[in-house]
Amino acid sequence: MxxxxxxxxxxxxxxxxxxxxxxxxxxxxxxxxxxxxxxxxxxxxxxxxxxxxxxxxxxxxxxxxxxxxxxxGFIDTHIHFPQTGMIGSYGEQLLDWLNTYTFPCERQFADKAHAEQVAKRFIKELLRNGTTTALVFGSVHPESVDALFEEAQRLDLRMIAGKVMMDRNAPDYLTDTAESSYLQSKALIERWHGKGRLHYAVTPRFAPTSTPEQLALAGQLLGEYPDVYLHTHLSENLKEIEWVKALFPERKGYLDVYDHFQLLGQRSVFAHGVHLCDDECKRLAETGSAVAFCPTSNLFLGSGLFNLPQAEQHKVKVGLGTDVGAGTSFSLLNTLNEAYKVMQLQGARLNPFKSLYLATLGGARALCLEERIGSxxxxxxxxxxxxxxxxxxxxxxxxxxxxxxxxxxxxxxxxxxxxxxxxxxxxxxxxxxx
Incomplete structure (x- = not known):
């Protein structure tokens, strides 16, 4: 240069x-x-x-x-790269939507050539919308992460991504094992984390699709590599929350599942957090964990309205996420349009300068990157x-x-x-x- x-x-x-x-x-x-x-x-x-x-x-x-x-540049704190081709899929709420659309779409990413083709389109779409950094879900296939990082490295972008860890409650063609997810994630960390402007995120899809053994190994990875990220979903949908309670009856709530396996921390980002209680917000703040506010997706899937004033009250770090493909736009401007309406429906106002903060410096702080990007x-x-x-x-x-x-x-x-x-x-x- x-x-x-x-x-x-x-x-x-x-x-x-x-x-x-x-x-x-x-x-x-x-x-x-x-x-x-x-x-x-x-x-x-x-x-x-x-x-x-x-x-x-x-x-x-x-x-x-x-x-x-x-x-x-805008910072997207939650987005799914393998779901680019299924954006705008009709008619389901979260759990049925995953089975009907998401899993069949993600199956294709076992093919590296397909992953490379979509990675180019995905990153081009991010940049076309002014997004210069994103925290990205790959698929369960390591090839998906390799393809994304190769394209991001070519353009010298600051990107964070990880391979999905998912060893139960999903189709056989899309599950790994606790051991294979640990070994594949470890290999990807060694290959990509800290290379240029790239960072790795340990990425269990969400508590229902990981056994306790897999979540324990995700926590072990965070212990072995203290500067990598943790990226997963939390309290998006009421049926999802009931499912978590049934799968983990010994835990006192959804967030407590992740807390038990030592997945909370400064570089932990939990997408959605639509249905959080005050104690959960307090715990997120205590651990420095962040929430990705995804208004477009939450409206599209009928999941609910994120309570930003509650998060502010407890001083929880909050970034903005498009959550493509449940989100219907790569544009963080468009996402802020929806965020404003989500606040209006709760009798709250979203000031334009708060919106700017969420899309830039707030996202950087959620990712512990404010000394590199965000302003x-x-x-x-x-x-x-x-x-x-x-x-x-x-x-x-x-x-x-x-x-x-x-x-x-x-x-x-x-x-x-x-x-x-x-x-x-x-x-x-x-x-x-x-």
Whole structure:
């Protein structure tokens, strides 16, 4: 990568902290005419264009985006790469949906060539929607993880993924064993974790599809490799919760199953958490575990409404997840549109700056990556997106009426989608142009 810096001029906005913790005004930094300076894949400076431009060497390439907003790259804290081809599948709630659509679709990923083809499409779709980092479920097949990481490495993306561990309550063609899941996960960790900007996540699908032996070995992997992630599902659906109680009657609740097998911790991310009690939220916070809020998926499968104010009250780390393929869009802008409605249905408001936080710095904190990604502070990876105010005629017209950056941000999140993303950068390189 060239040592010569590049500079990008536009309106610039990024989160500094959680609005729920510091208040809205102290939570963000905005430059109406800003400049972002990038050198060797890192952000070297951010500020007002009028102040920074005179300080730059004369040979610096300055790219000026008119009618555009630069934000950090979006961070998706829960998504299923093998479910790309079954997005928008009709008519079921969670458990029937898994059996009818998910498992047959994931069966195809035993074929490495198929996994490679879908991995290319999946990552292209992420970047087209401005997502520069994702926490990703593979399938039960190690080939799926190899294919995804190979494509992510080619583009120097910061991605986290893992092979599904699943040794019961699934079709024979899609189950592993406690021992094989441990050995295959261990081999994948050794091959990929920490290579470039890649990280591994130990990935039991959810408690009902893992025996106690398999969950114990997942906990053992976390002990052997303390800086890998744990990625699974929690309290998404009421029937699922009843099933967990029947399978683990000795445990006091769903979260306690994972807690018993030592799966909670700073790098543990639990998707959904729609039906959590206060004690479970307290335990998540105590252990530094995070929840991935997946509003599009929760609405699509009829699972319920995530209680963000409850999570805030207990200081639980929360990121945003699209949960494709139950989620119906790769776009985190579209996902925030749904998140706003989920809050409205509970009599709560989702401030646009809180939305920005969830999609960027909040996701980074959920993944313990805030010192590398999530904001545009100097020293961080240059992962950012350029959002186009004129992406559609309606968006252009509506934004002409905007009187503040708060209003502009809310309109982008309400009317925006993949068309809004003009360009996506990862480690300072353009990886998508509309």
């Amino acid at each position: 060239s040592a010569k810096p590049n500079a990008y001029r536009a309106a610039i906005l990024h989160s500094l902290d959680d609005p729920a913790e510091v208040g809205v005004e102290a939570s963000y930094q905005y430059f109406e005419d800003g400049l972002l300076v990038v050198e060797d894949g890192k952000i070297s400076a951010i500020g007002h264009a009028s102040e920074l431009l005179p300080t730059l060497p004369t040979d610096v390439n300055v790219v000026h985006y008119q009618d555009a907003l630069i934000t950090p 545009l502070s100097p020293g961080l990876d240059a992962d950012f997106v350029v959002l186009d105010y004129n992406a559609t005629p309606l968006l252009s017209y509506r934004l002409q009426q905007s009187k503040s950056i708060e209003e502009t941000l809310f309109v982008l999140m309400t009317l925006g989608d993949d068309r809004t993303v003009r360009e996506t950068f990862a480690a300072g390189r353009s990886v998508h142009q509309r």
